Amino acid sequence: MYAYDEIDRTLVNERVSEFRDQVKRRLSGELTEDEFKILRLQNGVYLQLHAYMFRVAIPYGTLSSDQLRRLAHIARRYDRGYGHFTTRQNIQFNWIKLAELPDALADLAEVGIHAMQTSGNNMRNVTSDQWAGVAPGEIEDPRIWSELLRQHTTLHPEFSFLPRKFKIAITASDHDRAAIKIHDIGLRLVKNEKGETGFEVLVGGGLGRTPFIAKTIKHFVHGRDILSYVEAILRVYNQYGRRDNIYKARIKILVHELGIEKFSREVEDEWQHIRGSSLQIDDEVIEDIRSRFSYPAYEKLPHMPDELRQAAADPAFEAWRKNSVASHKVQGYSIVTISLKPVGGPPGDATAEQMDALADLAEKYSFGEIRVGHEQNLALPHVAKRDLPALWRALDKLGLATPNVNLISDIIACPGLDYCSLANARSIPIAQELTRRFANHELANLIGRLHINISGCINACGHHHVGHIGILGVEKNGEEVYQITIGGRADENAALGNLIGPGVKFEEVADVIEDVVEAYLALRERPEELFIDTVKRLGVEPFKERVYATR
Amino acid sequence: MPLVKGGKIADDTFTRLADDAPLPASGDILVSADRFVKDTDALLARAGRLGVIWPNNRDIEELVPHLARLAAVALVFPTFRDGRAYSQARLLRERYAYRGELRATGQVLRDQFVFMLRAGFDSFEVRKQADAEAFAQTVKRYSVFYQPTGDGRITALHRRMQLRHSEGVGT
Ligand code: HEM
Numbered sequence: 001m002y003a004y005d006e007i008d009r010t011l012v013n014e015r016v017s018e019f020r021d022q023v024k025r026r027l028s029g030e031l032t033e034d035e036f037k038i039l040r041l042q043n044g045v046y047l048q049l050h051a052y053m054f055r056v057a058i059p060y061g062t063l064s065s066d067q068l069r070r071l072a073h074i075a076r077r078y079d080r081g082y083g084h085f086t087t088r089q090n091i092q093f094n095w096i097k098l099a100e101l102p103d104a105l106a107d108l109a110e111v112g113i114h115a116m117q118t119s120g121n122n123m124r125n126v127t128s129d130q131w132a133g134v135a136p137g138e139i140e141d142p143r144i145w146s147e148l149l150r151q152h153t154t155l156h157p158e159f160s161f162l163p164r165k166f167k168i169a170i171t172a173s174d175h176d177r178a179a180i181k182i183h184d185i186g187l188r189l190v191k192n193e194k195g196e197t198g199f200e201v202l203v204g205g206g207l208g209r210t211p212f213i214a215k216t217i218k219h220f221v222h223g224r225d226i227l228s229y230v231e232a233i234l235r236v237y238n239q240y241g242r243r244d245n246i247y248k249a250r251i252k253i254l255v256h257e258l259g260i261e262k263f264s265r266e267v268e269d270e271w272q273h274i275r276g277s278s279l280q281i282d283d284e285v286i287e288d289i290r291s292r293f294s295y296p297a298y299e300k301l302p303h304m305p306d307e308l309r310q311a312a313a314d315p316a317f318e319a320w321r322k323n324s325v326a327s328h329k330v331q332g333y334s335i336v337t338i339s340l341k342p343v344g345g346p347p348g349d350a351t352a353e354q355m356d357a358l359a360d361l362a363e364k365y366s367f368g369e370i371r372v373g374h375e376q377n378l379a380l381p382h383v384a385k386r387d388l389p390a391l392w393r394a395l396d397k398l399g400l401a402t403p404n405v406n407l408i409s410d411i412i413a414c415p416g417l418d419y420c421s422l423a424n425a426r427s428i429p430i431a432q433e434l435t436r437r438f439a440n441h442e443l444a445n446l447i448g449r450l451h452i453n454i455s456g457c458i459n460a461c462g463h464h465h466v467g468h469i470g471i472l473g474v475e476k477n478g479e480e481v482y483q484i485t486i487g488g489r490a491d492e493n494a495a496l497g498n499l500i501g502p503g504v505k506f507e508e509v510a511d512v513i514e515d516v517v518e519a520y521l522a523l524r525e526r527p528e529e530l531f532i533d534t535v536k537r538l539g540v541e542p543f544k545e546r547v548y549a550t551r
Numbered sequence: 552m553p554l555v556k557g558g559k560i561a562d563d564t565f566t567r568l569a570d571d572a573p574l575p576a577s578g579d580i581l582v583s584a585d586r587f588v589k590d591t592d593a594l595l596a597r598a599g600r601l602g603v604i605w606p607n608n609r610d611i612e613e614l615v616p617h618l619a620r621l622a623a624v625a626l627v628f629p630t631f632r633d634g635r636a637y638s639q640a641r642l643l644r645e646r647y648a649y650r651g652e653l654r655a656t657g658q659v660l661r662d663q664f665v666f667m668l669r670a671g672f673d674s675f676e677v678r679k680q681a682d683a684e685a686f687a688q689t690v691k692r693y694s695v696f697y698q699p700t701g702d703g704r705i706t707a708l709h710r711r712m713q714l715r716h717s718e719g720v721g722t
């Protein structure tokens with residue numbers, strides 16, 4: 001956990017009071033809606049179909065129990081009793097009243113949470129691996145660097161009015177859980193020959209209307225230079241990124257139009273000017289940030305405690321353990337993923353009661369720490385293995401032990417037409433229907449790892465391009481139509497999916513997905529061949545044939 | 552439109568000169584980049600101070616050879632969501648050591664004052680009278696800054712280091 005000091009707290013409070021003044025000026029008419037819009041977006045407030053939506057940052061996905069309780073409080077006091085965890089380590093509240101927002105922000109500030117730059121054309125919440133600091137084999141805890149970047153990007157005087165939003169993600173593991181290749185800047189922690197920490201820097205990833213996988217711009221930037229290098233990228237982007245057309249304004253388009261070689265030369269030139277400046281960070285600064293992350297005092301525990309051995313006899317426990325529990329870097333501990341994808345429920349929603357109860361469970365079983373991942377699930381990062389059965393029973397009572405993590409019903413979906421003013425089609429009801437179709441655990445298990453991603457329009461908030469199966473809602477002649485892609489992925493081998501055929505109607509989507517899955521079961525070489533690997537081996541054609549043969 | 556300079560509402564000594572207007576013999580004038588480029592020598596030769604209004608999509612390096620003789624550079628925020636001039640301002644101040652007046656023009660609201668000061672602006676053509684009047688209050692709003700810029704304000708990282716060292720000395 002990172003503990004704010006007085007300096008961080010002061011800044012958040014200053015921001016809250018500034019926003020209070022901005023809301024006051026809006027309510028009195030001193031600010032026009034046009035002027036206010038940009039100001040509220042800088043603070044995570046969107047105007048949606050029914051109400052204001054409020055997006056709160058959970059930097060690099062780490063929360064304390066107290067912070068989670070405070071989010072529950074926001075849901076209860078200012079909203080309708082629930083919140084929605086998003087794909088970028090944020091939580092959204094859908095029914096906030098403008099006049100109450102400053103109070104909500106002040107409540108959050110008390111526990112070191114803010115909503116700065118969770119929307120708008122600025123540097124967004126810096127995201128990272130939700131298993132940071134506990135994943136086996138990690139180079140080092142990427143949150144140290146995420147926090148450094150969080151600070152550096154907060155209220156940046158030069159880059160708060162960029163051509164478009166700007167997202168940075170950091171990973172330190174071979175397996176990329178932070179989806180860095182679909183970010184404006186992706187950072188992968190690496191060590192050089194001397195054992196020094198640095199970054200492989202990727203740039204220009206993004207989804208939306210024109211999806212791109214990020215390209216490597218530099219193989220090694222030393223840790224001490226990371227701020228100047230990022231600043232060089234941003235300065236080039238701020239000056240030359242397109243502002244004439246919002247669909248062409250993301251850095252991915254600039255990188256594409258200039259070509260990665262020319263773009264990287266521009267960055268290199270700029271970097272040489274500022275590299276040795278006050279942006280250079282010395283070890284002392286890094287150590288200072290590191291010192292404010294606290295780590296649990298782990299016990300020496302057996303690899304296989306009796307409690308776990310006994311519980312293994314219970315098939316329901318085993319079903320859950322097999323997909324929700326992952327190895328921890330410390331023997332005797334596990335990382336537990338908590339599925340926010342119950343059968344028939346909207347992906348990523350949690351009620352205030354669930355949040356409160358989880359905060360208690362985290363205190364009891366996970367050193368008071370909770371993580372938020374981009375798959376819209378939560379995790380308890382330090383659970384002693386002996387506690388797994390007890391934790392499971394407690395989660396089950398809360399409706400938080402659906403044994404479907406990484407299975408077909410662990411769906412990522414955007415809010416779609418149910419909340420979003422930009423939507424062309426519904427997403428949540430599609431997700432709900434699919435979780436019902438694949439509610440049978442044996443079937444889901446037989447299918448194995450399979451990610452479905454759903455977006456309600458081309459903006460791609462549900463990351464449909466990189467779903468193993470991607471579902472995109474579009475509008476055609478006043479009707480909702482869904483385009484289906486297969487073969488996408490968001491990890492270290494990130495790829496964009498390919499269309500399998502013409503769009504289908506709302507009522508047909510679940511049937512088509514069932515057909516795709518059936519085709520896979522028939523086509524796979526052996527049970528261990530994952531859906532994504534079968535698609536890679538065979539391409540789209542055989543799926544297309546089977547799915548569209550009877551349509 | 553009120554001008555804020557030196558932290559206070561001030562009279563603007565500069566007049567904006569249209570591109571086709573005859574050159575007055577004296578007095579402070581602000582001219583467009585086009586006119587400046589076309590007519591540099593004549594503009595610099597006259598009595599009275601000269602300022603240039605530099606658009607935000609034009610390379611600031613073109614201006615560099617003349618900086619020492621310019622009394623003012625006015626950068627432009629066509630809308631306040633267009634932030635290119637922040638980069639231009641920092642480059643002028645921090646890379647090219649420009650010391651004259653650096654003026655923010657266009658859609659300038661109180662909500663940008665702190666950012667602008669940090670980027671090196673020291674005068675502001677403010678859209679709204681109320682915002683201009685609130686200048687002194689508004690710029691006091693923040694006491695913590697995370698990024699080092701040419702304005703020399705101490706950053707949070709360095710403040711922490713100082714605190715740490717002074718604690719170290721005390722014990
Ligand atoms: C309901 C209110 C929302 C609105 C109005 C909204 C709007 C947008 C827009 C316009 C974009 C495209 C920006 C661009 O490509 O330049 C976008 C991208 C994105 N949104 Fe949302 N969004 C909303 C909710 C969400 C939610 C709930 C999530 C997570 C589940 C989310 C996650 C994302 C992500 C990850 C991207 C980036 C995709 C990319 O790389 O282009 N958004 N959003």
Ligand code: SF4
Pocket residue numbers: 414415416417420421422423424427455456457458459460461462
């Ligand atoms: S993808 Fe489209 S419909 Fe879905 S949340 Fe984003 S903007 Fe709204």
